[in-house]
Amino acid sequence: MPLSAPETGPTTPFSPPTPSSLPIVHSAERFYLNRVYCVGRNYADHARELGNDPDREPPFFFAKPADAVYAVDEGVDAQNVAPNTVPYPPETDDLHFEMELVVAIGVGGADIASADALTHVFGYGAGVDLTRRDLQDTAKALRRPWDLSKGFDFSGPCTSIAPVAVIGHPDRARIWLDVDGEKRQKGDLADQIWPVSDVIAALSRFVTLRPGDLIFTGTPAGVGRIVPGSTVVAGIDGVGDLAFRVISPRQE
Template identity: 60%
Template sequence: MTEFVIPPVEQASVAVAGSNARFPIRRVFCVGRNYAAHAREMGKDPDREPPFFFTKPADAVVPAQGTVPYPPLTDNLHHEIEMVVAIGKGGTDIAVERALEHVWGYGVGVDLTRRDLQDVAKSMSRPWDWSKAFDAAGPCGPLQPVGAVGHPAQGRIWLEVNGEVRQQGDLNEMIWPVADVIAYISQSVALAPGDLIFTGTPAGVGKLQPGDAVRGGVAGLGEFAFTVGARRG
């Protein structure tokens, strides 16, 4: 038995719909600007950009329910609703036509972003980590196994705040579909069971305030609801 000098952290995981079992999280990859309308609202040209990626810590994924804390160091916390892909079989240089064989299931999550910190990082050509990889930065609903939902390629994706629809689109609007995203990631790193992929967000990202009631979902994959917590201090 391995002896550790400090107690190891608990395995990060996400719930599985209709089961007491949980999906262990290894790494979290996120696709940037994967919907054309969102790319344009961020001032970019979706016709010229290949997919790019950033990451979040595994333990940044928290249940999309109850109260999700408002993070420190920001006055401009943004919501980004996304379909989440759970990898069940690893590999490198995965062919696009075989990529979906590596998917265990799908879910719905929110890429929370400290937009003010991201804007500063962009202006200074610095990494985005502080804007994307903070505590509780990835609220996520329960995962649905492929056997229950198939491989969603179309369907409504939406998010509302205090009853007002902020984001609404369709999965078929993704510039890079799930199979392409998996293939691209596997060219750079070895995907492994337990990896999650947040697949990008439609247009309409916006500011969250403490006390906001947030709801969202993807057709066929379920819905979530949480409240934004108070600022610290």
């Protein structure tokens, strides 16, 4: 006689956290996040401004926690009003912005061929990889991990996810970021050293990609500092726009 299933499941000493998710454009559904990977130095000009040689380095990856990513595209208007706020993180005096195309994986897989990689994409977003640059520089100098320079709370503001069925696969589009009305980053997705298909193929050799994974695909030149009071407005043509204001952690 088979054993019956238990009447109740295992208990937990605390309430489970709500899974992180992003809105999906033109849908009531949400894109629930699994893992978040980021590509380093994927635009030649940005690699050079950090003192690296883009012609000699294959893509490399680091990670952010999924709950660092959150939507900030609601409310962007023609006057560049940014109703969303991002608290300035502790333990840094040099917070930097890095504007990036974000890839949302809808079909998992390992050892994916570059020619097949785009069939694994659900959609795209536009996100900012916020970086505690002083912590990162210290970690590099001491040959220590970058984790706390990249993976802190509120370090991944992002737009809603635009499905491939709506926008296709953007490979040539203006990517830009303004701070307080001044153009700070301006490039084109065509300037990426490693296009999305190659990025997916390379990452899938190291991990089995799963639905819900996000990949931040690197930033063009022009990264720089923001401070409490800074207003950031940014976007990728045909993908999405976002805006936020940096506030002191003591503000509500």
